Amino acid sequence: MSLINLRNLTVSYRGYLAVHQVSGAFEAGSLTAIVGPNGAGKSSLLGAIAGQLVPAEGEVALASGLRQRMAWLPQQTLVDRSVPLEVADLVALGTWAKTGSTRAVTSALQSRVDAALDAVGLAGLQRRLIVELSAGQLQRALFARVLVQDAQVILLDEPFNAIDARTTADLLALVARWHAQARTVIAVLHDLDQVRANFSRTLLLARRCIAWGPTAEVLDAEHLLKARRMAECWGADAPLRKEAA
Numbered sequence: 001m002s003l004i005n006l007r008n009l010t011v012s013y014r015g016y017l018a019v020h021q022v023s024g025a026f027e028a029g030s031l032t033a034i035v036g037p038n039g040a041g042k043s044s045l046l047g048a049i050a051g052q053l054v055p056a057e058g059e060v061a062l063a064s065g066l067r068q069r070m071a072w073l074p075q076q077t078l079v080d081r082s083v084p085l086e087v088a089d090l091v092a093l094g095t096w097a098k099t100g101s102t103r104a105v106t107s108a109l110q111s112r113v114d115a116a117l118d119a120v121g122l123a124g125l126q127r128r129l130i131v132e133l134s135a136g137q138l139q140r141a142l143f144a145r146v147l148v149q150d151a152q153v154i155l156l157d158e159p160f161n162a163i164d165a166r167t168t169a170d171l172l173a174l175v176a177r178w179h180a181q182a183r184t185v186i187a188v189l190h191d192l193d194q195v196r197a198n199f200s201r202t203l204l205l206a207r208r209c210i211a212w213g214p215t216a217e218v219l220d221a222e223h224l225l226k227a228r229r230m231a232e233c234w235g236a237d238a239p240l241r242k243e244a245a
């Protein structure tokens, strides 16, 4: 069953195209990596699925009630670490989309937060300020936030960027657990070996969709060359061009 349908999805910034006419579906329970060169539109595509960006054309059609059952983990650089927030509060924030920000942290929620922190290896760090965490610890805390959300669809934007190997392995194990629980996981990633080893499906993007399907078929030499050639056309610092429809 398709949960998320992209129909001719186009995302642009001030008229310049970042994602152009992408169509396809994410099935329930699928585990998909979105890969492509820098500037290929991967984060923009994920942002549109998360409802953070409004399509310039086309649409992201979601199964009924899915918007409330979606967790989105943005790139760590977008997390404001200067906010004086304790780890437990950051994790509890995961439930606020459903329960409202004025809801008190009940003992049941506190137990869920503690269990989530335990699951990501941060037991005992509840009262630590997020500014005091290492990059790896912060990423573990953000995964704990996703855990308490109990989401059906989990969107991860470069979740292992600048994260040490041990943390990456632990968090990849969590992704595998979510997949085993039939949750739908979509992750923007750069490491193709990591994708081949851990993600059964891949969407290769170069503003347009180059290929989308089983990872081994998508990540073949021909597709990768095509994506690279398209990226070379953009030029390293060239502004986005409006493509002819």
Ligand SMILES: Nc1ncnc2c1ncn2[C@@H]1O[C@H](COP(=O)(O)OP(=O)(O)OP(=O)(O)O)[C@@H](O)[C@H]1O
Binding pocket: 013, 017, 018, 036, 037, 038, 039, 040, 041, 042, 043, 044, 045, 240
């Ligand atoms: N907020 C924004 N305003 C203007 N342009 C943007 C904005 N966000 C992204 N872009 C542009 O849209 C294009 C696609 O960006 P996006 O971040 O989606 O690509 P990406 O594939 O995730 O890149 P990377 O691998 O480098 O993170 C880029 O050329 C980028 O400069």
